[in-house]
Amino acid sequence: MRVRSKLSLLLVALTGCSFPTSSQTEDSLLVSIRKAGKVKVAVASLPPYMMMSPSGEATGAIVDLHNMVLKRLGLPALTPVFTQWDAMIPGLQAHQFDYVASLAITEARCKQMLFSGPQYAYQLGLFVLPGNPKSLTSVADVARSRDIKMAIITSAAWMTYVLKQGVKSEQFVRVPDVQASLATVVGGRADVYIDSQVSIPSPEQKGVELVVDEQSPVFVSGAVFRKEDVRFRDAFSEQLHLLIRSGAIQDLSNKYGVANGHAEAELLARLTKASDAVPSCE
Missing domain, CATH: 3.40.190.10 (Periplasmic binding protein-like II)
Known part of the structure; x- marks a missing residue:
């Protein structure tokens, strides 16, 4: 009976783990990613955050950060889909990629899409x-x-x-x-x-x-997901927040020579979800 009890507790513990687990494989986006064997992510030219390396690969501070998150989720490194800024949301809605690497969080965009926690903050x-x-x-x-x-x-x-x-x-x-x-x-x-x-x-x-411009408000950016992909967004945001708390932003700022990287890290330390910056966001 004692062995059976321990086995039952182990099964409960396993099924209660965070994403991804066998209990959550019905998530439609995760199923699609597993089937394709890659994570297609819309990126744009924004050095040193997102850029194309001489070998044709995506690189930059945001790309590195996302690959850290994806690794923590048990997923492969992102496959970049280079996209014009104004084509990102229409492309996401049309399922041309799985999510968008980074867009500024605004009230209007939050009516259409879901944002991760802030990953980029600035005046x-x-x-x-x-x-x-x-x-x-x-x-x-x-x-x-x-x-x-x-x-x-x-x-x-x-x-x-x-x-x-x-x-x-x-x-x-x-x-x-x-x-x-x-x-x-x-x-x-x-x-x-x-x-x-x-x-x-x-x-x-x-x-x-x-x-x-010391008079300007603080703007923030995050990864962008379709409304139906809320579970994937939540899992992504959880790992993103843990990385930010660990000092990953400052490390990446130093690696890529980001101007005022320390100021960005300080701003992000006070933000955990999109609604912290734009209250109407989910």
Whole structure:
């Protein structure tokens, strides 16, 4: 009887383990991943967080972080699907990939999708020419000078904030990605590029100077999942949070030379789920 009792306790313990376990293999996304033998993840060009290595593989701080999470879940390293920013959510809804590596968490996006816990936190940075010839310290400064041209990625999550600060559409120089934005500022077609304060490693080596907009709110990004994949999202977020608490963000910031990586780690330490940043998110 004692042996049978111990066996029963062992079975209870095994079936109570966290994802993935035999009791949870009915999760549709996990079944799909197991069948395919790979995890297809939408990524975009965002050095040093997501980028293509010379050998054609995805690399970067976010890619490394996700591969750590996937390994903890007993899954293979991610298979990248390089995607334009504005095509990520439509592609996810169309099941072209299993999840999106990173998008800014916003109220509008949370109505459509699920986000993991925050993996990337920042205030806005103004990337200007060395010496800051226009003496810009905030987005509000740009709004007050209508002759200032601002490079900005069209789908940027902070577009609403920029407009609320009073920047006019005729001041925008719309660009497709970070690389194009820097070329626009260095080439003189724009006076400033707006992005996260940690988006560009070693900005001075790229011909620009970083000025942090201390007036801006804190923005956060996370991995993105379909609404029906809530169990996979929850398992992913649990492991992500454990990694962040272990100091993984600071280690990756050091590895990839992320500007102000210590500030990002401090911000993330106070956030565990998407609703901590955007209360309406699930």
